[in-house]
Amino acid sequence: MAAGFNPDAATAAYLATLSPAQHERAIAYTQGGHWLLLWGMLVTLVAMALIWRSGLLVRLGRRVHVRRPNLAVFLSALLFFLLDWLIELPWSVYANWGRERSYGLTSQGFGGWLGEDILSSAISIPLVALLAVAIYALMRRTPRWWWAWSGLVVVLGIILMVVIAPVAIEPLFNNYTPAPAGPTRDAVVELAHRAGVPGDKIYIYDGSKQSERYTANVSGLFGTARVAMSDVMFKRGADLAEVRGVVGHEMGHYAEHHVLWLAAGMSLLAMLLFFLVDRLYPVAARWFGAESGISDPAHMPVAWAVAAVVGIFLVPLMNSISRYDENAADRFSLKVAHEPDGLAKALVKTIEYRASSPSRLEEILFYDHPSVERRIHAAMVWKAENPQLVGK
Numbered sequence: 001m002a003a004g005f006n007p008d009a010a011t012a013a014y015l016a017t018l019s020p021a022q023h024e025r026a027i028a029y030t031q032g033g034h035w036l037l038l039w040g041m042l043v044t045l046v047a048m049a050l051i052w053r054s055g056l057l058v059r060l061g062r063r064v065h066v067r068r069p070n071l072a073v074f075l076s077a078l079l080f081f082l083l084d085w086l087i088e089l090p091w092s093v094y095a096n097w098g099r100e101r102s103y104g105l106t107s108q109g110f111g112g113w114l115g116e117d118i119l120s121s122a123i124s125i126p127l128v129a130l131l132a133v134a135i136y137a138l139m140r141r142t143p144r145w146w147w148a149w150s151g152l153v154v155v156l157g158i159i160l161m162v163v164i165a166p167v168a169i170e171p172l173f174n175n176y177t178p179a180p181a182g183p184t185r186d187a188v189v190e191l192a193h194r195a196g197v198p199g200d201k202i203y204i205y206d207g208s209k210q211s212e213r214y215t216a217n218v219s220g221l222f223g224t225a226r227v228a229m230s231d232v233m234f235k236r237g238a239d240l241a242e243v244r245g246v247v248g249h250e251m252g253h254y255a256e257h258h259v260l261w262l263a264a265g266m267s268l269l270a271m272l273l274f275f276l277v278d279r280l281y282p283v284a285a286r287w288f289g290a291e292s293g294i295s296d297p298a299h300m301p302v303a304w305a306v307a308a309v310v311g312i313f314l315v316p317l318m319n320s321i322s323r324y325d326e327n328a329a330d331r332f333s334l335k336v337a338h339e340p341d342g343l344a345k346a347l348v349k350t351i352e353y354r355a356s357s358p359s360r361l362e363e364i365l366f367y368d369h370p371s372v373e374r375r376i377h378a379a380m381v382w383k384a385e386n387p388q389l390v391g392k
Contacts, residue, residue, distance in 0.1 A: 005387070007380035014344050014376050015356055023356065029103050030355035034366045036095055037312055044308040047087040048301040051080065052288055057298040073136040076297035077129035080304075085121050092117065105353055106211050116173055116210070123169060131157055132297070135274075139295040147278050151271035158263040159221070166220040173210070176203040176228060187240050188227060188247050195251045195336045201226035208232050214349040218250040225254060236349060241342030241391070245333055249343065252332025258325040265321040269314055276310045277303055315366070322368040330375055338389045340379035347372045347379075 015023075051057065057076050064072040097113040100106040106113075134153045138146040161169075170176070179185040179202045192199025197218070207215065207230030214236055216229040227247060238246070253259065281294045284306045290299050333343055356372040363371050383390055 005384045007377055007384050010344075010380040010383070011373060011377040014348055015351075015373060017348055018351055018356075022352070025103070026351050026353070027355045029105075029353060030358070032099070034362075036099075037315065037366075040091070040095065041308050041312050043088055043091045044084075045305055047084050048305040048308070049288075050087055051083050052290075052301040054083075056083065057300060061296070061298040069140065070133050070137065073133045073297045074129050076300060077132040078125060080300045081125045081128055082121075084304075085125070089117075100211070103353075105213060107208070108210055112209075119172060123172075127157075127161075132300075136295060136297055143295065147274035148271055150274050151267045154270040155263045155267035158266060159260070162219070162259050162263075163221045163224055166224045166226055170205075170219070174205045174207065176205045178202065179204050179229070183240060184243055187244055191244055191248055191337055192227070192251065195248065195255050195332075197251045197254050198225050199227075203228045204231055204234070205229070206231055208235060213353055214238075214346065216246050216250050218254040221259065227251070238346070239342070241339045242346045243342070244337040245339035245341075245343030246346045248333030248337030248339065249329045251336070252329035253325065256325075256328055256332060258329065262321060262325060266318070269317060269321075273307060273310055273314060277306045280306050280310065316364060319366065319368045320364070323363075323370050326369045327375075327378075330370075330378060334379060334382045334386075338386075338392050340383035340390060343379050344376045347375050 018026075057080060060076055060079055061072055064075060093110075093114075096117075097106070097108070097110065101108075131153065135146070135150045138149045138153070142149060179188065185202055188202050189199045192202075203226055205228050207213070211230075212232055214230070214232050216227070216233060218225065218227050220226055227250065229243070229247065233243070233246070278294060281303060284302050285291075285299070288299075288302045288305075290296075290302050292299055294303055330343065334340060337343075351372055354367070354369065354372060358367060358371050363374075369375075
């Protein structure tokens with residue numbers, strides 16, 4: 001360990017680069033986000049009750065010929081998700097735009113945000129409706145085990161979306177341009193070669209169009225994989241050490257196949273969710289006054305209400321999977337990029353939307369990333385243990 005270097009003191013010094021007022025603002029934003037989970041669930045339950053009481057899905061089901069169950073499910077799902085989007089739109093405006101704007105995390109106008117939300121819904125609603133067709137077909141054919149087979153459908157859907165998103169969906173929302181020749185591109189290409197990941201697709205995108213969050217990502221699989229850095233990084237003065245530290249982290253996700261492990265984890269959680277929905281549906285059906293079983297697409301609001309309640313209890317499990325991958329990606333970045341200070345400087349810039357030092361319980365329950373304090377401290381410990389590698 002490097003003589004005279006104290007990881008605890010170095011971590012505290014990095015956190016002290018933000019004022020107490022900035023930390024308090026981050027805490028308020030982050031803890032308010034925890035409450036959004038509860039309020040969002042309640043809004044969804046209200047939406048489900050309104051859709052159910054409208055009787056629109058029941059009337060639609062009567063008009064679709066019984067010999068075409070897949071068509072009945074698809075049309076019911078389209079109507080259901082469209083109604084849900086419309087009813088929950090005021091909440092979405094507050095939670096996803098108004099609140100972000102009030103904290104200075106977006107400068108996007110309401111019209112721009114609404115247009116992108118409509119476009120996103122126009123893409124996602126038909127896709128989720130197709131997923132519903134597959135799940136309801138399994139309900140009809142394997143009523144005892146549909147929940148298990150549906151988990152496999154979910155994992156296939158996730159992988160398909162990961163493959164096509166960089167080429168078919170993401171360009172609809174942002175402009176991706178190849179990183180220009182220069183020190184930044186050269187550093188990323190060299191890092192990609194060192195990490196053993198594709199280095200021929202390196203992009204900068206106009207992420208500031210939607211958000212002021214400091215971020216980068218590696219998206220896609222197989223031939224669609226690419227490195228993308230938000231222009232926010234450079235507007236906020238990212239130097240080469242930061243770029244290497246951040247991109248090294250994102251490359252770690254790709255090199256260690258985190259998207260596949262995450263898909264597998266989400267599949268298992270989907271199985272658990274569907275299993276609990278299947279078992280709890282009769283209770284909810286009595287509350288809603290529903291007479292048919294869970295395989296009736298007209299009763300989607302009942303099943304969705306159960307899923308909303310159960311889902312909030314699965315959030316800590318989903319977060320645990322994500323935190324594990326994020327820790328692994330940090331370790332990969334340190335091992336390959338050798339930029340503990342670059343990574344630490346970048347992490348400090350994320351504190352504005354993720355409070356730095358939550359309690360251990362708060363982190364377990366609500367954080368999909370390890371706390372910034374823990375991540376910086378791990379980087380400083382690596383720096384103390386590997387002084388000969390820093391910056392090389």
